[in-house]
Amino acid sequence: MNDNNQLASVGQRFIAMLLDGLVIVIPFAILNHAIPLLGGLAVLFFYAPILESSELRATLGKYWMGIQVKDTEGQRITLRTAIIRNIVKAFSSMLFFIGHVVALFTEKRQAVHDLLADTVVVSGHSEHDAMVAWSSALRELFRATKNSPQDKLARLERLQALRERGAISEEEFQAEKKKLLSEY
Secondary structure, eight states: OOTTOOBOOHHHHHHHHHHHHHHHHHHHHHHHHHSTTHHHHHHHHHHHHHHHTSTTOSOHHHHHHTEEEEETTSOOOOHHHHHHHHHHHHHHHHTTTHHHHGGGTSTTOOOHHHHHHTEEEEEOOOSSOHHHHHHHHHHHHHHHHHTSHHHHHHHHHHHHHHHHHTSSOHHHHHHHHHHHHHOO
């Protein structure tokens, strides 16, 4: 870990966890009502991993507390690492937070989920806007689907149909076609 990253206190992490609980209670309740069990689980499963692996490097609670999750080299964590970290964190929470207590006794204040994911929580505020970071992370998550050959073909066919109906000009069609074909 870089020396310029001061470790977050256990107290900061605890308050961030409480704030995150307040943030997700409404979406959890709404989605759990709309899609019993699965809706609420989706909120719990995706909230922290998406935000912690985004440019924000923090859930909203962590962001408000001025702390971030990074790997032990001080870099942004991957979505895979964030998912592993949060699955272990969920189990630890169900076991009377015993995995969290470990942070009181480790040199880098790492809880069990941090130790297994090779992460640390440090003081620091992202310069990124929370909503921009969240939406960018979601776009990144679904990029593989968006840029599939089938998706490009469907988008090209929609452009062709718009041109044939006169909804867009030949110049607009060619410009959009060029932009579409230049995407990954």
